[in-house]
Amino acid sequence: MKQYLDLIKHIQENGVQKGDRTGTGTKSVFGYQMRFDLSEGFPMVTTKKLHLKSIIHELLWFLKGETNIEYLKEHNVKIWDAWADENGDLGPVYGHQWRNWNSEEIDQISELIETLKNNPNSRRMLVSAWNPSVLPDTSVSFSENVANNKAALPPCHAFFQFYVAEGKLSCQLYQRSADVFLGVPFNIASYALLVLMIAQVVGLEPGEFIHTFGDAHIYNNHFEQIALQLSRDPKPLPKMILNPEIKNIFDFKYEDFTLVDYDPHPLIKGKVSV
Numbered sequence: 001m002k003q004y005l006d007l008i009k010h011i012q013e014n015g016v017q018k019g020d021r022t023g024t025g026t027k028s029v030f031g032y033q034m035r036f037d038l039s040e041g042f043p044m045v046t047t048k049k050l051h052l053k054s055i056i057h058e059l060l061w062f063l064k065g066e067t068n069i070e071y072l073k074e075h076n077v078k079i080w081d082a083w084a085d086e087n088g089d090l091g092p093v094y095g096h097q098w099r100n101w102n103s104e105e106i107d108q109i110s111e112l113i114e115t116l117k118n119n120p121n122s123r124r125m126l127v128s129a130w131n132p133s134v135l136p137d138t139s140v141s142f143s144e145n146v147a148n149n150k151a152a153l154p155p156c157h158a159f160f161q162f163y164v165a166e167g168k169l170s171c172q173l174y175q176r177s178a179d180v181f182l183g184v185p186f187n188i189a190s191y192a193l194l195v196l197m198i199a200q201v202v203g204l205e206p207g208e209f210i211h212t213f214g215d216a217h218i219y220n221n222h223f224e225q226i227a228l229q230l231s232r233d234p235k236p237l238p239k240m241i242l243n244p245e246i247k248n249i250f251d252f253k254y255e256d257f258t259l260v261d262y263d264p265h266p267l268i269k270g271k272v273s274v
């Protein structure tokens with residue numbers, strides 16, 4: 001996937017050393033954009049194997065409005081374990097803000113679907129996970145923040161906008177902070193999948209996914225993994241097939257997704273900075 005490899009090269013060439021909250025340190029740039037035409041295939045990184053199961057379950061979990069890792073655990077998805085408290089809670093993170101913004105019963109996803117169906121020319125089709133009233137106090141632990149009804153981590157994929165033209169649905173995401181080795185391949189596939197799902201339920205063709213970044217960084221302990229990916233030849237993109245029967249965004253289940261022709265290079269392990 002050329003766009004991802006170009007991002008890596010851009011950071012290698014233009015990034016600066018920058019300290020960060022986790023203490024690992026990063027090579028970082030500020031401001032970057034990638035575009036994916038979803039008619040060209042499903043944008044899964046091919047220079048390492050991605051665990052699609054985690055990506056699908058995480059997205060279904062967001063759409064349910066859930067913020068406890070119990071659902072993820074039931075499906076053996078561990079990507080959020082490090083931030084949850086002893087009860088599995090993460091505080092009012094993505095799912096909460098998407099479906100019940102600021103605990104005011106504002107269901108941004110349902111409203112988005114309604115607008116896409118009834119007023120697709122709207123320039124107001126945004127979903128915001130960013131809610132300044134629940135940002136954590138970084139001087140206390142994740143679990144203390146959760147106990148205080150704050151989010152364990154502020155959202156990284158902070159807000160996104162939809163756009164309809166010529167029968168095609170596009171989405172642009174603003175990601176304020178991006179772990180280019182671990183998080184970004186997940187984020188691209190997750191939003192691409194969300195566009196395919198929404199396009200199907202509102203009767204549009206998938207258009208583009210536009211991924212805009214704030215602080216895009218490679219952690220200092222991921223340099224080898226990143227170099228290994230650059231040494232590999234990217235493979236053709238796979239295709240994602242959705243069960244065409246599903247007409248309500250909240251009805252999708254794991255079994256409704258089939259990825260075909262995904263032939264990635266082998267998995268590359270890397271430590272996640274907490």
Ligand SMILES: Nc1nc(=O)c2c([nH]1)NC[C@@H]1CN(c3ccc(C(=O)N[C@@H](CCC(=O)O)C(=O)O)cc3)CN21
Pocket residue numbers: 050051054078079080153179182183184186268269270272273274
């Ligand atoms: N430092 C950091 N990077 C992130 O990408 C990230 C966070 N923190 N905190 C919140 C979420 C959790 N996310 C994560 C966390 C772990 C993996 C990870 O370990 N991925 C491995 C294993 C995948 C699996 O078990 O399914 C990978 O090889 O992609 C990916 C995304 C994305 N976010």
Ligand SMILES: O=c1ccn([C@H]2C[C@H](O)[C@@H](COP(=O)(O)O)O2)c(=O)[nH]1
Pocket residue numbers: 021022153154156157177178179180182183184187
């Ligand atoms: O979906 C996600 C979630 C998180 N990340 C990364 C970006 C950063 O490396 C960390 C979050 O740390 P902050 O200090 O809050 O920025 O997680 C990601 O890439 N994608």
